[in-house]
Amino acid sequence: MITLLDYGAGNVRSVVNAIEKLGGTIKVVTQPSDILDAQKIIFPGVGNYESMIQILNEKNYINPLREYLNADQPFFGICLGMQALFEGSEEDFSGNQSLGILKGRVNRFKTKFAVPHIGWNGVNLKKDSPVFKNVKPDTKFYFVHSYHIVPDESSVVLTTTNYDYEFVSSVQKGNIIGTQFHPEKSGNAGIKLLKNFIYQKDLTAKKPIDIKSKGLSKRIIACLDVRTNDQGDLVVTKGDQYDVREKGDVRNLGKPVELAKRYYEEGADEITFLNITGFRDFPLKDMPMIDVLEKTSQNVFVPLTIGGGIRDYTDSNGKTYTALDVASQYFRSGADKISIGSDAVYIAEDYLKTGKKSGKSSIEQISKVYGNQAVVISVDPKRVYVNSPDEAEKHHVIQTQFPGPDNEVYCWYQCTVQGGRIARDLDAVALACACEDLGAGEILLNCIDKDGTNSGFDLELINIVRNAVSIPVIASSGAGCEDHFAEVFENTPAEAALAAGIFHRREVPIQRVKNYLAKRNIEVRNTI
Numbered sequence: 001m002i003t004l005l006d007y008g009a010g011n012v013r014s015v016v017n018a019i020e021k022l023g024g025t026i027k028v029v030t031q032p033s034d035i036l037d038a039q040k041i042i043f044p045g046v047g048n049y050e051s052m053i054q055i056l057n058e059k060n061y062i063n064p065l066r067e068y069l070n071a072d073q074p075f076f077g078i079c080l081g082m083q084a085l086f087e088g089s090e091e092d093f094s095g096n097q098s099l100g101i102l103k104g105r106v107n108r109f110k111t112k113f114a115v116p117h118i119g120w121n122g123v124n125l126k127k128d129s130p131v132f133k134n135v136k137p138d139t140k141f142y143f144v145h146s147y148h149i150v151p152d153e154s155s156v157v158l159t160t161t162n163y164d165y166e167f168v169s170s171v172q173k174g175n176i177i178g179t180q181f182h183p184e185k186s187g188n189a190g191i192k193l194l195k196n197f198i199y200q201k202d203l204t205a206k207k208p209i210d211i212k213s214k215g216l217s218k219r220i221i222a223c224l225d226v227r228t229n230d231q232g233d234l235v236v237t238k239g240d241q242y243d244v245r246e247k248g249d250v251r252n253l254g255k256p257v258e259l260a261k262r263y264y265e266e267g268a269d270e271i272t273f274l275n276i277t278g279f280r281d282f283p284l285k286d287m288p289m290i291d292v293l294e295k296t297s298q299n300v301f302v303p304l305t306i307g308g309g310i311r312d313y314t315d316s317n318g319k320t321y322t323a324l325d326v327a328s329q330y331f332r333s334g335a336d337k338i339s340i341g342s343d344a345v346y347i348a349e350d351y352l353k354t355g356k357k358s359g360k361s362s363i364e365q366i367s368k369v370y371g372n373q374a375v376v377i378s379v380d381p382k383r384v385y386v387n388s389p390d391e392a393e394k395h396h397v398i399q400t401q402f403p404g405p406d407n408e409v410y411c412w413y414q415c416t417v418q419g420g421r422i423a424r425d426l427d428a429v430a431l432a433c434a435c436e437d438l439g440a441g442e443i444l445l446n447c448i449d450k451d452g453t454n455s456g457f458d459l460e461l462i463n464i465v466r467n468a469v470s471i472p473v474i475a476s477s478g479a480g481c482e483d484h485f486a487e488v489f490e491n492t493p494a495e496a497a498l499a500a501g502i503f504h505r506r507e508v509p510i511q512r513v514k515n516y517l518a519k520r521n522i523e524v525r526n527t528i
């Protein structure tokens, strides 16, 4: 019996699914006394430290948690659930009480590297702990965070991880364990960790060791563009430069849940679902996407992103739903990140016009509650060629190696909304910078000119956008062979690369991409 401390933010569904898959039963904490009655507690936390501590205080969970932890009862804190064990965080301005069971604080990354630190990274094991039993030393785990713990006592350090600098990525003191990474999102390795916590009788670490690991991997992401076809079936489709119809019919490349499971088994580091006609409908009515997430998260233990139609909405009865309501429903259904497309363009336009943060936009509201790392901006740009930079003074113009139809050697990248249907007077660099300012944690950088062409990523676009922001960028559109992935990682600072068509059509398996990258000395997560 596992007691789950769910304080209402983030995706606990994956933790529940993992425990149930391992044969555990779950009791969710609904009142303070449930904490003292627990045999083993798992506390998954995602989002904002301040709001987490506030909720723990409001629900009167602080004192029973301290009592439980001081008695050295088994506890597994994940991400914020681990940070809560310490004395306070730079993310908390409220002055609320933290647990303070372990000495030390939580600080924001101070680095030139991208923040949030997102992706699969290794751990340097410092103790021989039963929690890591049967976990291979070169295993990678999924991280997504902007803050990390700084313990005062080195004796509690279970692992460290190398980013720009080495930081403490998990702790153990007696039966109290905490990881900055998400075991429930770390594939088989993470599931083993949870299994050890659930089933090992004696959890305590016996002796110090020092096993080193490698650094952050470049991520390979499989993307599923989902929509209803003319027969009313929800299908994975794929366009050529966003045109998903062939001889009048919507292309049907498979079923979303089945394809996602296949990509998980084939080693995808993340899976993204884009509801490409979501802008037309109200997603909370579009229950099939919620169903897709719920079913996928039962078997897929890597991060899931969902996009399409995330915005404020007023229904026919005049009832208003915020983008935060929509996102919350997706997080509850198994999503780890949401991606915002059209709405981000309108928000950025407003922000650039007024220079003011309203605090009410979907980006600000969702990042405030669920953390920056949970908000991805999906950008759908296309090239606009000009003869000289003066022709597009307002925009970020580049000199291109791929001249336009009239031999123009300059271009800028124009943002579009509604799946490329409407072009706006905003460029991709301005959009990305504005969204970062407003709280977005990652950019999914598509390119309409390249989409479905198999001709390689638009490296010029990726460089200009990634060099303008300090959050991670996912390169998307145009992958046609394994060499295109090497090209994007060798010639741009992109943190991840996403592809659709070549995976759906089984032209290049994910593992072949990873093997090829590994041979080129590009760090990848190996799942074999």
Ligand code: 1PR
Pocket: 223, 224, 225, 238, 239, 241, 242, 243, 244, 274, 275, 276, 277, 278, 279, 307, 308, 309, 310, 339, 340, 341, 342, 343, 378, 379, 380, 417, 418, 419, 420, 446, 447, 450, 451, 452, 453, 454, 476, 477, 478, 479, 498, 499, 500, 501, 502
């Ligand atoms: O605007 O917030 O409702 O979100 C809609 C979302 O749907 C956006 O993220 C937008 O990118 C996406 N979308 C809308 N229409 C299409 C379409 O294809 N007609 N798909 C669409 C975007 C681009 C990528 C694709 C890569 C890789 N698809 O997701 O998977 O280009 O493809 P490739 O490897 O085959 O080249 P909102």
